[in-house]
Amino acid sequence: MDSFKALRTYTEGSAVTQRFEQLSLEDIDEGDVVIRTAYSSVNYKDAMAAHGLGRNIRPHPPCVGGVDMSGVVESSEDERFGPGDPVIVTNYALGVDHDGGYSEIVRVPADWIVPLPDGLGLREAMILGSAGLCAALAVERLEQNGMAPGNGPVAVTGATGGVGSFAIDILAGLGYQVTAITGKADQSAYLKGLGASDILLRSELPRQRRFLGDTLWAGAVDNLGGATLSWLTKAMQPHSAVALCGLAESTHVPVTVMPFILRAVDYLGINISSAMDMPLRRHIWDRLATDLKPAQLQSVARMTPFDDLPTVFDSVIESKMTGRIVVEVDG
Ligand SMILES: NC(=O)c1ccc[n+]([C@@H]2O[C@H](COP(=O)([O-])OP(=O)(O)OC[C@H]3O[C@@H](n4cnc5c(N)ncnc54)[C@H](OP(=O)(O)O)[C@@H]3O)[C@@H](O)[C@H]2O)c1
CATH class of the missing domain: 3.90.180.10 (Medium-chain alcohol dehydrogenases, catalytic domain)
Structure with a gap:
């Protein structure tokens, strides 16, 4: 060669x-x-x-x-x-x-x-790539945990990034009301085009009490960690879950046990590296080519x-x- x-x-x-x-x-x-x-x-x-x-x-x-x-x-x-x-x-x-x-x-x-998989081209596969795989796995895990469109809005952080963009698109396609949480004030049109119903700027998140905030979210896809994940965790509805995908803000999460022991909030770890076995990997790629294929x-x-x-x-x-x-x- x-x-x-x-x-x-x-x-x-x-x-x-x-x-x-x-x-x-x-x-x-x-x-x-x-x-x-x-x-x-x-x-x-x-x-x-x-x-x-x-x-x-x-x-x-x-x-x-x-x-x-x-x-x-x-x-x-x-x-x-x-x-x-x-x-x-x-x-x-x-x-x-x-x-x-x-x-x-x-x-x-x-x-x-x-x-x-049938239904995807080589170019589409790389538009999706690790970001699409991660977003789709997060959505599947959240639904397995009981998240459903009728439960209320779902939050997505790092919204304009790869994982965030696909999470918004996939969730909107499944009928969820999606709130995009972003640091980019000028990207509303992009986020709405993906299917976000509402947009929250990270710098303007509502103030919370020390241990627990108002119950806002029926589910969440987090790409950031850090203070944003802490804020999300305190705002989760009882028996809901956050899918933890990334660390773009920080690897540290300043939370207490209160959301977990008083509201039964779950953290779902999302890992698409070697920890994701091949049957699950192929299953998620098949879904990305069919029912979870992002519209945008x-x-x-x-x-x-x-x-x-x-x-x-x-x-x-x-x-x-x-x-x-x-x-x-x-x-
Ligand atoms: N768990 C897994 O297996 C897995 C797989 C793929 C990716 N990841 C991780 O998931 C995260 C997102 O990946 P990606 O491919 O979507 O990355 P990306 O395309 O670079 O997007 C990351 C987004 O996070 C926000 N952001 C970036 N830097 C930030 C900072 N310092 N503080 C707060 N927000 C910041 C920005 O969104 P806004 O401006 O809209 O807020 C940015 O667009 C990364 O941490 C990545 O390592 C994990």
């Missing part, structure tokens, strides 16, 4: 840098299946890795980034896949400890691969040429983006 282009991340001293390189198969991590990448995406985790934040980045040897990819199988040593199969790979160690989707060629273990998929996508990829990570960390950055690897 000829050489191929990839964006590699290096840690040099305390500095994290990325550069495009021409690689060959010998340069990238092992696996049973070689896939030609069509699209990748930029998740918050990718931006963290590009900035050397958290413990996600592999400092040595250098790693090709990209937590998500969709593409077509070139060759396979595993009988479940053959040349020409359209596939999706997200999470596991991809783009973190295993060379990832910011590469024209990816090689992964067959156990990480999801066949592209195209309006959420921010298409980005592969060559421009290094320029977008700052805007994700600085929270200047809305929706999903989709990387056109096979331009």
Whole structure:
């Protein structure tokens, strides 16, 4: 196979840098299946890795980034896949400890691969990517926990981000009244277009008493942690739940036990990394292709040429983006 282009991340001293390189198969991590990448995406985790934040980045040897990819199988040593199969790979160690989707060629273990479900294209799969998977799993877990459209409004934080955008769209499609909680005062039209009924600015959340607030939400999808999650927790209806997806504000949550022991509020942990087994992963992808397919998929996508990829990570960390950055690897 000829050489191929990839964006590699290096840690040099305390500095994290990325550069495009021409690689060959010998340069990238092992696996049973070689896939030609069509699209990748930029998740918050990718931006963290590009900035050397958290413990996600592999400092040595250098790693090709990209937590998500969709593409077509070139060759396979595993009988479940053959040349020409359209596939999706997200999470596991991809783009973190295993060379990832910011590469024209990816090689992964067959156990990480999801066949592209009927009803989704390769581009749509990467508009969704980890964010869509996370949002859909959060909605499924909340409904399993008893959330239903008749119970009252549902709150979504980090609303203009990938997970937030899809959570709003999916919930609105299922008939929920959705309140989008955002830091971006100028994004009302975008959020209403996704299906949000109401918008609350994070800086203007109503004051609460110390331990418990008014009971506002029949369910919530949280992408932030921190003070916003604390505020949400105190405002949950009795026997409702918050799906904990992210940490964009903080890993710490200043709460007391009161919402849990007086209102029986539940926290539902959402994890789509290797902790999500393949049957559940395929089930959620199947739902994303059918009953949970977001109606506004195209309006959420921010298409980005592969060559421009290094320029977008700052805007994700600085929270200047809305929706999903989709990387056109096979331009
Ligand atoms: N649990 C899992 O398996 C899983 C899977 C995917 C993602 N995640 C996590 O879920 C979170 C959201 O992911 P994403 O892909 O949607 O990220 P994203 O597209 O970057 O969106 C994050 C959103 O959070 C808000 N935000 C960003 N920085 C903030 C800050 N410092 N303080 C408060 N709000 C801030 C912004 O929304 P507004 O301006 O609208 O408030 C931003 O658009 C991330 O923490 C990510 O790591 C977890």
